[in-house]
Amino acid sequence: MAPSSLHLLTLSFLLLLASTPISDGLELGADGGGGGLYREILRDETVRRLKELGQISDGEGYLERTFLSPASLRATGVIISWMEDAGLPTWVDQMGNIHGRFEPANSSKEALLIGSHMDTVIDAGMYDGALGIICAISALKVLKVTGKLQRLTRPVEVIAFSDEEGVRFQTTFLGSAAVAGTLPESILQVSDKSGTTVQDVLKLNSFEATAAALGQVKYSPESVGSYVEVHMEQGPVLEALRYPLGVVKGIAGQTRLKVIINGSQGHAGTVPMKLRRDPMVAAAELVVTLESLCKEPHRFLTYDEECGCFTEESLAGLVCTVGELTTWPSASNVIPGQVNFTVDIRAMDDKVRETIVTSFSRIVLQRCDDRLVDCAVQHKHSAPATPCDPELTTQLELAARSALSNTMTSPGGGGGCSAEAERTPPVLMSGAGHDAMAMARLTKVGMLFVRCRGGVSHSPEESVLDDDVWAAGLALLRFVEHQNVAAAAEEEEEL
Ligand SMILES: *[C@@H]1O[C@H](CO)[C@@H](O)[C@H](O)[C@H]1NC(C)=O
Numbered sequence: 001m002a003p004s005s006l007h008l009l010t011l012s013f014l015l016l017l018a019s020t021p022i023s024d025g026l027e028l029g030a031d032g033g034g035g036g037l038y039r040e041i042l043r044d045e046t047v048r049r050l051k052e053l054g055q056i057s058d059g060e061g062y063l064e065r066t067f068l069s070p071a072s073l074r075a076t077g078v079i080i081s082w083m084e085d086a087g088l089p090t091w092v093d094q095m096g097n098i099h100g101r102f103e104p105a106n107s108s109k110e111a112l113l114i115g116s117h118m119d120t121v122i123d124a125g126m127y128d129g130a131l132g133i134i135c136a137i138s139a140l141k142v143l144k145v146t147g148k149l150q151r152l153t154r155p156v157e158v159i160a161f162s163d164e165e166g167v168r169f170q171t172t173f174l175g176s177a178a179v180a181g182t183l184p185e186s187i188l189q190v191s192d193k194s195g196t197t198v199q200d201v202l203k204l205n206s207f208e209a210t211a212a213a214l215g216q217v218k219y220s221p222e223s224v225g226s227y228v229e230v231h232m233e234q235g236p237v238l239e240a241l242r243y244p245l246g247v248v249k250g251i252a253g254q255t256r257l258k259v260i261i262n263g264s265q266g267h268a269g270t271v272p273m274k275l276r277r278d279p280m281v282a283a284a285e286l287v288v289t290l291e292s293l294c295k296e297p298h299r300f301l302t303y304d305e306e307c308g309c310f311t312e313e314s315l316a317g318l319v320c321t322v323g324e325l326t327t328w329p330s331a332s333n334v335i336p337g338q339v340n341f342t343v344d345i346r347a348m349d350d351k352v353r354e355t356i357v358t359s360f361s362r363i364v365l366q367r368c369d370d371r372l373v374d375c376a377v378q379h380k381h382s383a384p385a386t387p388c389d390p391e392l393t394t395q396l397e398l399a400a401r402s403a404l405s406n407t408m409t410s411p412g413g414g415g416g417c418s419a420e421a422e423r424t425p426p427v428l429m430s431g432a433g434h435d436a437m438a439m440a441r442l443t444k445v446g447m448l449f450v451r452c453r454g455g456v457s458h459s460p461e462e463s464v465l466d467d468d469v470w471a472a473g474l475a476l477l478r479f480v481e482h483q484n485v486a487a488a489a490e491e492e493e494e495l
């Protein structure tokens, strides 16, 4: 097919999706697409299941499910039963990921993968990860009960990843990195606090726990068309904009630094101010400097015509954090001898992040010189940004828009905008890492964010409105339907 005709074809489907919600053969409620059956499965049942999964915990009175823990195994059984209920054949791979896949007869199409993670942090909320898994299962269940599952032309697979948070082994994405094929064999020898290795845990649970078995978890890039993930936002932006759903343009890149400052330790009462070499005040000054670098980057980074860098847009989403600061000897009557602090810098634009890192490192050395203290900046970790696929993002946006016009949730706050403009979901950047980041090494990725209360996550206070859960499930349903309409048309085109 010529590129231009493909483009036209895609465009016409997008227009189709935008103008007419796909609803052939379905009984829609009075509120249009959201009612009745849709509402029961995508909202009420999804919320019931979120609560049920949220009760499956290794902790007493709080939620904790780590990689292959007893609670994770119980959760696996429950998730498998829900996948089967949605008409999906299931299996658990050699890294403990749960797969539920519909395979159309005679389809040679690349699969659409939809997933998120089933593990949690300690004292977690019930939406992080679980929301994406259960919404996907619910969307496919609607297809099953409306008789549309059997008519899908492209394989569709839901994956519940066994580990994303990395709580147990201090290493993230055990599940999705294995599927993407980027997990090194050496992972098997990594041990948890008790000295148990990944290999031990796998063996204990009757997995093969060999490098070869790990290799089998990997999907071939040719067999996969795309990966999409629904996730709670874990930030306050959608709530502030009063939108239930947002599309994600990418996941921020990240740099982690450690700054070590040596001064001279001394008596708080006897050393005159002028004679001090105090690492604490140097650290304080640097923390504040870092804040202004990231809060007002345009004061430091002006638009560079030559490289086209540092536009206002590229600076948006830049965030810097000092989350840990330790001092020695840490006593109220002692001028510290040493202060260490961590720096976490994230941005969608890698060039912006790298420039901030370089500028900050230079400032550290300068200020330390001024204050006669000795400083070192250590690079601990660096990861580039992961852009989402623009076409998937457009399709998710159209699906979200269609869902929002069909659920009870009213986006926007009834401001001065036109109704149409109000329905266009915002485009966000993800400051947090997600399985989509690991899956981007395998295939194109797209993400949909769901509004949460107060931007709170990794806490039992996590909260997502039932209606927003519904909107997310409906958007995913629309998206899957559309993917298959497109696949069917491609097939016709080929004939
Ligand atoms: C699959 O292909 C075979 C051979 O081309 C054909 O006989 C069969 O009817 C097809 N099945 C479906 C469900 O289309």
Ligand SMILES: *[C@@H]1O[C@H](CO)[C@@H](O)[C@H](O)[C@H]1NC(C)=O
Residues within 6 Å of the ligand: 260, 326, 327, 328, 338, 339, 340
């Ligand atoms: C600072 O970091 C160094 C190197 O990791 C470590 O040896 C030292 O104990 C740390 N000091 C404090 C005060 O945490």
Ligand SMILES: *[C@@H]1O[C@H](CO)[C@@H](O)[C@H](O)[C@H]1NC(C)=O
Residues within 6 Å of the ligand: 260, 261, 262, 374, 375, 376
């Ligand atoms: C800080 O002091 C420790 C202990 O004397 C030394 O090992 C380290 O290299 C010093 N670091 C810097 C940045 O001067």
Ligand SMILES: [Zn+2]
Residues within 6 Å of the ligand: 117, 128, 129, 164, 231
């Ligand atoms: Zn998550």
